[in-house]
Amino acid sequence: IDRLAVCQVLSAEEFTYLILNYDQEVSDYLFEKARQVRTRYYNHDVYIRGLIEFTNYCRNDCYYCGIRSGNKKAIRYRLSKDEILGCCETGYLLGFRTFVLQGGEDGYYTDERMADIIRSIRDKYPDCAITLSVGEKSYETYKLFFDAGADRYLLRHETANEEHYARLHPAKLSGAARKNCLYDLKKIGYQVGSGFMVGSPCQTAGNLAEDLLFLKELQPQMVGIGPFISHHDTPFAKEKSGTLELTLFMLGLLRLMLPKALLPSTTALGTIHPKGRELGILAGANVVMPNLSPQGVRDKYLLYDNKICTGDEAAECRQCMERRMRSIGYEVVVSRGDNVDFR
Numbered sequence: 001i002d003r004l005a006v007c008q009v010l011s012a013e014e015f016t017y018l019i020l021n022y023d024q025e026v027s028d029y030l031f032e033k034a035r036q037v038r039t040r041y042y043n044h045d046v047y048i049r050g051l052i053e054f055t056n057y058c059r060n061d062c063y064y065c066g067i068r069s070g071n072k073k074a075i076r077y078r079l080s081k082d083e084i085l086g087c088c089e090t091g092y093l094l095g096f097r098t099f100v101l102q103g104g105e106d107g108y109y110t111d112e113r114m115a116d117i118i119r120s121i122r123d124k125y126p127d128c129a130i131t132l133s134v135g136e137k138s139y140e141t142y143k144l145f146f147d148a149g150a151d152r153y154l155l156r157h158e159t160a161n162e163e164h165y166a167r168l169h170p171a172k173l174s175g176a177a178r179k180n181c182l183y184d185l186k187k188i189g190y191q192v193g194s195g196f197m198v199g200s201p202c203q204t205a206g207n208l209a210e211d212l213l214f215l216k217e218l219q220p221q222m223v224g225i226g227p228f229i230s231h232h233d234t235p236f237a238k239e240k241s242g243t244l245e246l247t248l249f250m251l252g253l254l255r256l257m258l259p260k261a262l263l264p265s266t267t268a269l270g271t272i273h274p275k276g277r278e279l280g281i282l283a284g285a286n287v288v289m290p291n292l293s294p295q296g297v298r299d300k301y302l303l304y305d306n307k308i309c310t311g312d313e314a315a316e317c318r319q320c321m322e323r324r325m326r327s328i329g330y331e332v333v334v335s336r337g338d339n340v341d342f343r
């Protein structure tokens with residue numbers, strides 16, 4: 001761990017060894033170092049992102065995901081442009097300066113429709129960042145969205161190992177295509193976020209080491225990781241969820257490997273443990289993503305079982321987050337919260 005802090009990388013064998021052999025003492029040592037590194041670039045600030053889950057229609061059929069096209073029991077919804085702008089307005093008043101538009105790969109939102117929504121948000125909120133998370137698109141489409149005013153893009157690589165990728169996705173999806181998208185996004189100039197689930201079915205310690213090394217090569221500005229949590233209406237209904245301990249350990253390793261990264265302490269982490277998001281921050285994370293979606297649709301964007309905050313108002317989530325962060329000595333700030341290299 002000392003060497004990782006200095007060199008900011010280890011070999012696949014060394015990462016695998018750490019992942020297989022860490023204990024509480026090693027974790028605590030790692031988290032202490034991770035907090036020091038995080039403080040160097042981001043003090044005790046915690047950036048908030050207003051998450052707008054604007055559609056749960058999806059053409060894909062990822063085996064782990066509750067809104068996969070094969071889940072005929074999911075109740076589908078889409079938000080109109082006005083509804084999305086309404087979420088932004090609520091969010092702006094609550095101090096959000098980043099809006100994250102996330103959804104399934106939904107053909108209803110054509111490139112023109114999406115670009116129009118992005119332009120409207122950009123015009124109305126020139127001081128805010130617009131983050132997209134709408135899956136795999138062509139270079140031209142990503143460029144169109146960027147020119148319309150989007151700044152950042154979240155696209156988890158899910159797993160860097162092609163065989164493991166094939167265990168989690170139907171044959172028409174490939175890890176290589178997903179990685180290509182990430183390189184396209186970087187080339188265009190987005191702040192790019194990638195990431196993976198911890199404890200997804202069939203995942204090995206070696207796979208996690210590959211994930212770390214892929215991220216080292218990609219050099220994303222953000223990395224989203226969270227535990228895999230099963231959803232009762234998916235092929236993985238009976239699979240075990242990822243653990244709190246391993247997710248936190250991976251967050252700590254990521255902070256040492258990519259010191260300037262924006263690392264969210266995710267809702268999934270808060271779902272498997274009541275203090276999961278606080279513990280994520282204490283392991284090196286520096287971002288939280290409270291929900292800005294209208295209350296009426298929140299329980300329909302169910303990626304996994306028992307997702308938290310599906311009944312709360314945006315304002316409640318915002319205040320709750322502030323209290324939680326304060327309780328551990330950190331402060332939610334009103335800021336776009338760019339990666340230090342993009343300021």
Ligand code: SAM
Binds near residue numbers: 065102104134136268
């Ligand atoms: N469609 C976009 C995409 O493919 O990037 C964004 C939406 S997708 C639902 C966002 C992320 O949710 C995925 O990258 C995946 O890692 C995560 N996710 C999906 N199902 C999950 C589950 N059962 N447990 C934990 N995370 C899950």
Ligand code: FES
Binds near residue numbers: 058067069104
């Ligand atoms: Fe498309 Fe999950 S399968 S968002």
